[in-house]
Amino acid sequence: MTAHASLSRRAAAELIGTAGLLVVVIGSGLQAAELSRDTGVALIANSLASAIGLGLIITLFGPLSGAHLNPVVTLTSWWARRTGGEGLGGREAFVYTVAQTAGAIGGALLAEAMFGRTPGAFSTQVRDGGHLLIGEVVATAGLVLVIQGLGRIGRPRLVPAAVAAYIAAAIWFTSSGSFANPAGTVGRSFSDSFTGIAPESLPGFVAAQLAGGILGLALAALLYGRGTGSGAGAGASRTAEPVAPAVPVETAVPASLSETAPGDGASPEKTAYEPVG
Secondary structure, X not given: OOOOOOHHHHHHHHHHHHHXXXXXXXXHHHHHHHHOOOHHHHHHHHHHHXXXXXXHHHHHXXXXXXXXXXXXXXXXXXXXXXXXXXXXXXXXXXXXXXXXXXXXHXXXXXXXXXXXXXXXXXXXXXXXXXXXXXXXXXXXXXXXXXXXXXXXXXXXXXXXXXXXHHHHHHHHHOOOOOOOOHHHHHXXXXXOOOOOOOHHHHHHXXXXXXXXXXXXXXXXXXXXXXXXXXXXXXXXXXXXXXXXXXXXXXXXXXXXXXOOOOOOOOOOOEEXXXXXX
């Protein structure tokens, strides 16, 4: 599938897509907590809803903006372009990141309002400790590796399903709950629920996510070489312009998730899915 879109339209897709992701992550967490007092059951419901929602959002917005939904995915796309591959230019990467962050905050406020809660209350869930930061490094590195790996072996169309499956698993196998998304992490600080994170915990989590992104890129280069595959993103690859989940994407749960865009032009062409988040 090929799409042509201006930077403003792609930015709108990133904003709306990331907002939708936060609504799914936080909303499903609130609903799960209301329906069950069993934390395990609530987590299962939240992780499944987050993964399914993420996969659908990547599928829908991937052909338009690449469905990064995640600043880490956007930065890997920018890096891919700087190293001779397809990816986003510096201005595009900045616009994407701003749109994703604004969308994440808006999605969190919408989810809170939708469940009759007062929007704008900061989370009181402090998430600190070195073991949680290690979990975030692992979660984000794995997300980037999935996206980069599929792009470099010529399987970018598997990204939506693969990223969704990875996030669902990472929510369970990482100590942090796999936020793996700086924008989503900021957005979740606006929800005082079990999927939230206190503002004072943001610096450590975001730093760990950025470190994980670098580690993921290094692992992809080690395993698959420097190839020029699909940059890094969550959506679709472009031929006329650079592209990069995922994201994770950002997913949801007691610390969960999470998500390619064109190069420098205003009308990128995408023919295959790229990584998100």
